Amino acid sequence: MHRELYTMHATNFFVPSFLMAIKDNTEESFRNMMSEPSPGVFTFEMLQPRFCELLLSEVENFEKWVRETKFRIMRPNTMNKYGAVLDDFGMETMLEKLMEDFIRPISRVFFSEVGGSTLDSHHGFIVEYGMDRDVDLGFHVDDSEVTLNVCLGKQFSGGELFFRGVRCDKHVNTETQPEEILDYSHVPGNAILHRGRHRHGARATTSGHRINLLLWCRSSVFRELKKYQKDFSSWxxxxxxxxxxxxxxxxxxxxxxxxxxxxxxxx
Incomplete structure (x- = not known):
């Protein structure tokens, strides 16, 4: 329906501060447009309201078609029962460009120790929360090296993300230290960027309807090297x-x- 979503139109998609930081491509330019409320968790304005509206409209049309045709679709992951995998309805090329041209430059600076400079594949999807959708999301880690999470809207209350420290497989269930605790409230158009191994969850969306775009960015090089590592103290x-x-x-x-x-x- 909205064809402009399927190819990357950076000036139509992103806010000027984000575009300027990517253009300059330095740690200083990234830090100027970001906040780091907890080590390794970055928040920033990213998407223009018009882009959020178009993407929400496209997802609604897709879901309507799914209901009418009774077509079975793959849900985003094992935890979310609502939402859709964006790669499955034609957005793979656009999301690949989003990862390569916009997320990888930032990850190269801030997440190099988990393959940030060698991100080479992605899983892009929409998740939906509300009283008639998924309500919350349990404590977990993502199947990614770097995760981009952007709130698209709509009107909602609750749904805060809570972060509890970065862990390797061996230590994923160890206790949280006080300095690792962070709670984050979503703002439509704003992004949060973090390591996939940063333990987190989502509190209940108490009213309204919250929809988020997620991009799990992965590095095959990092995953291969990790098989032979025993010390993960760099992250x-x-x-x-x-x-x-x-x-x-x-x-x-x-x-x-x-x-x-x-x-x-x-x-």
């Missing part, structure tokens, strides 16, 4: 704590040995 919060603890114990043991040696030498 896993718990691995970092364990490493720090080992270093402190090692320093303490050396100090003890020195004191012992000095004592023996004195006697």
């Amino acid at each position: 896993c919060g718990e691995c970092q704590r364990e490493k720090k603890e080992r270093q402190q114990q090692s320093v303490a043991a050396i100090k003890l040995e020195l004191l012992k040696w000095e004592g023996e030498a004195a006697s």
Whole structure:
């Protein structure tokens, strides 16, 4: 219905501050248009209201067609019962360009240790929340290296995201440290960008209808290398704590040995 959605029209899609930052393509330009409310979680204005309206309208038309034809479609993931995979109705090329030209430059700067500079595939989808839709979303990690989550609208209350620290497979169920706690309230047109391994969930949408665009960005290079790694302290919060603890114990043991040696030498 809205053909302009299927190819990348950057000036029609994005707000000027986002386009300017991408054009300059420096850490400074990215930081100027972003907030970082918690380490590794970035929020910024991204989509123009008109683009959000067109995409919502396109999704509604697609869902209407699905209902009328009783066509079976794949839902976004194992957790969301409502929504649609955008790649399945022709948006794959546009989303690929979104990842390559707009998300990968940012990820190269802020998420290099999880394959941010080698993102090479994506899974793009819409999720829907409301009283007659999915209400909330449990605590989980994404099947991505980097996740882009943009609120499209509509009118709603509740639905806050809660973040609880980045974890590798081994530590995914470990407890959260106080400094890792972040709650984020969605604003239509605004994006949140984070590592896929950043544990998070969504609180109940208490009224209205909330619809979000998600882009899971993946790196085949990072996934291959990860198979042979044992130390993830460059990005896993718990691995970092364990490493720090080992270093402190090692320093303490050396100090003890020195004191012992000095004592023996004195006697």
